[in-house]
Amino acid sequence: MGISSRLAIGELKDHKRIYTIIIIVIALTMTSFMLENAYLNYMTQVVDDTTKLVTSDAVIVDEDSNIRDLYGTTFELKNAGEIARRVERDLPGYKTAIRVTAQGTYGLGTAGEAVDACTIQGISPEKDNEISGIANKIVKGRFFRDSDPILRGHTPLYIEIEGPGKLPDFSWGSGEKLLEGDEPYPIIVGATSAKIHPSIDVGKTLSLTLSVSGRETSYATINVKVIGLYESGTPLLDALMWFMHADSLREIKRYGEITGKDWHIPGVGTFRGYSPIKIDRDRGDVVIVKAPDPLHSLDPIGHSEQVKEEVSSIVPFLKVYSWHDFLVYIAGSMQDVVTIMLWGSIIVTLFLCGATIKYVMDSIIMRKTREIGSLKAFGARDRVIFKIFLYQGLIIGLIAGILGIILSFVVMNLVNLYGLSVEFIAGTQLKVGFIINWLTLLIALVLPVTLSVLAAAIPAKKASMLSPVEALRKGELSL
Numbered sequence: 001m002g003i004s005s006r007l008a009i010g011e012l013k014d015h016k017r018i019y020t021i022i023i024i025v026i027a028l029t030m031t032s033f034m035l036e037n038a039y040l041n042y043m044t045q046v047v048d049d050t051t052k053l054v055t056s057d058a059v060i061v062d063e064d065s066n067i068r069d070l071y072g073t074t075f076e077l078k079n080a081g082e083i084a085r086r087v088e089r090d091l092p093g094y095k096t097a098i099r100v101t102a103q104g105t106y107g108l109g110t111a112g113e114a115v116d117a118c119t120i121q122g123i124s125p126e127k128d129n130e131i132s133g134i135a136n137k138i139v140k141g142r143f144f145r146d147s148d149p150i151l152r153g154h155t156p157l158y159i160e161i162e163g164p165g166k167l168p169d170f171s172w173g174s175g176e177k178l179l180e181g182d183e184p185y186p187i188i189v190g191a192t193s194a195k196i197h198p199s200i201d202v203g204k205t206l207s208l209t210l211s212v213s214g215r216e217t218s219y220a221t222i223n224v225k226v227i228g229l230y231e232s233g234t235p236l237l238d239a240l241m242w243f244m245h246a247d248s249l250r251e252i253k254r255y256g257e258i259t260g261k262d263w264h265i266p267g268v269g270t271f272r273g274y275s276p277i278k279i280d281r282d283r284g285d286v287v288i289v290k291a292p293d294p295l296h297s298l299d300p301i302g303h304s305e306q307v308k309e310e311v312s313s314i315v316p317f318l319k320v321y322s323w324h325d326f327l328v329y330i331a332g333s334m335q336d337v338v339t340i341m342l343w344g345s346i347i348v349t350l351f352l353c354g355a356t357i358k359y360v361m362d363s364i365i366m367r368k369t370r371e372i373g374s375l376k377a378f379g380a381r382d383r384v385i386f387k388i389f390l391y392q393g394l395i396i397g398l399i400a401g402i403l404g405i406i407l408s409f410v411v412m413n414l415v416n417l418y419g420l421s422v423e424f425i426a427g428t429q430l431k432v433g434f435i436i437n438w439l440t441l442l443i444a445l446v447l448p449v450t451l452s453v454l455a456a457a458i459p460a461k462k463a464s465m466l467s468p469v470e471a472l473r474k475g476e477l478s479l
Helices: 003-014 016-055 067-071 080-090 125-132 191-196 235-240 246-252 300-314 323-331 334-377 382-418 438-464 468-478
Strands: 058-061 095-106 116-123 138-141 158-161 169-172 185-190 205-211 218-230 241-245 260-265 269-274 286-290 319-322 421-423 429-431
Touching: 016 058, 016 235, 016 323, 016 382, 016 438, 058 067, 058 300, 067 095, 067 323, 080 095, 080 286, 080 300, 095 125, 095 246, 116 125, 116 191, 116 205, 116 235, 116 246, 125 286, 138 191, 185 191, 185 235, 185 246, 191 218, 191 235, 235 241, 241 246, 300 319, 300 323, 319 323, 382 438
Parallel strands: 116 241, 169 218, 185 218
Antiparallel strands: 058 286, 058 319, 095 116, 095 205, 095 286, 138 218, 158 169, 158 269, 185 241, 205 218, 260 269, 421 429
């Protein structure tokens, strides 16, 4: 240990009270930063697990669709397969999947249960799961299998009843109410729905009324069987978002080659006897896009906008929405405001701590100028004097940073040990959690050290430049 560091430690001991207060204030600031940042990281992960289940990094929709339609039934996206292939070809590293959408209503005719709604996302299990990872979120039951009756291939009857006046047509699909043994479509439901509705659980069969065209201009009634429950982290979205095989919705929405006879009754509607529908997998409603992961997570919103611009350049004639657009639509800009306020409050607090350190250093140097003059008279160089006060700042910042990290880990472990949930929308509970990454730890350690060193450097530089005679004279005057 050099003479500068020994003298620095001695100075800290001589003024331990004021320095202890400074260390505690900076440590608590870093603890607040760690907790807030870790919680924001957790919420970002929740966003990834929920919002991105709908949008991934970006979605491409028809020019007549809007962001609200992602929660309903979007218009058919012409040449969806061609668009998906073009994005993957022109943007290396990007992945795409085609989805089919519908909005459903259930609970009709069920005693003691209110009518409720859900958004159906028709996914391609293999390709979509590679993007969204939904199979890893199953908490009960299972994911889709190749042996599931995805395409029944025997839709024998389709009844389209003309709505009177301006009411929409009502399509009664698949003849399931008329024929026995019609296998229901498999579906994956949010676990929150099962908690809210007693009729929903793995193995249960439900009747859904689906919108089968854009903006709900026609409907179909189908039976579905719950094969799995999933949890993403946000209960509200779990309650709203259900998943079917994309080919199932293609069959229901008649996206493919249809053969059979029509019997039209004037003023009533059309009865169609279908042969098996040969679905067309190039037809869909939405193309979801997964971009390569960024090098860092410091600016997720900026990365989101960049992805949106790159995708839009490939399909300028269509609408592109990012996950951030969707998040702002469903939750407003609250998360962005909280993030800005967090960083703003931390910057102000750290600035005040730095100003305090500088003030204390100035006061100590003023009282220590006689000792500084004596040291310089005995041959101490300018850099030795400079290092004494610089080491003080370094030690203060290092202790404060380590203490802040320790305190934050203690709080996080206590919260995780006892569990903490807060009231969320529609009576649901949102778990409070934390995710720490290496960047957060590095900032929590480097930031207070940098601040303390910079705050100590200015008075240290002034002290080191004093001549022995001037230092002794000022020291005498201060006495």
